[in-house]
Amino acid sequence: MTPPPETQIDLYAWARELEQERERVADINAERASQRGYLVFATDPDISPDESGYREVYATEAKTPNQAIGKVKPHR
Secondary structure, X not given: OOOOOOOOOOHHHHHHHHXXXXXXXXXXXXXXXXXXXXXXXXXXXXXXXXXXXXXXXXXXXXXXXXXXXXXXXXXX
């Protein structure tokens, strides 16, 4: 068996490098996701924008957009 030509790509090394890069990107994305915040803006459609209290802002912590939306409840 003859050795491969020098110009031939070492596919195994390339595949290992590609897998390492995928792992690195996954780690970076996980770190970014853990620091991500979500904002939910909710207004009462029965209140005029000129009335007091319309522009009040509240904040909460949530790990997912659905969790943030789920924390919005009617306040009556």
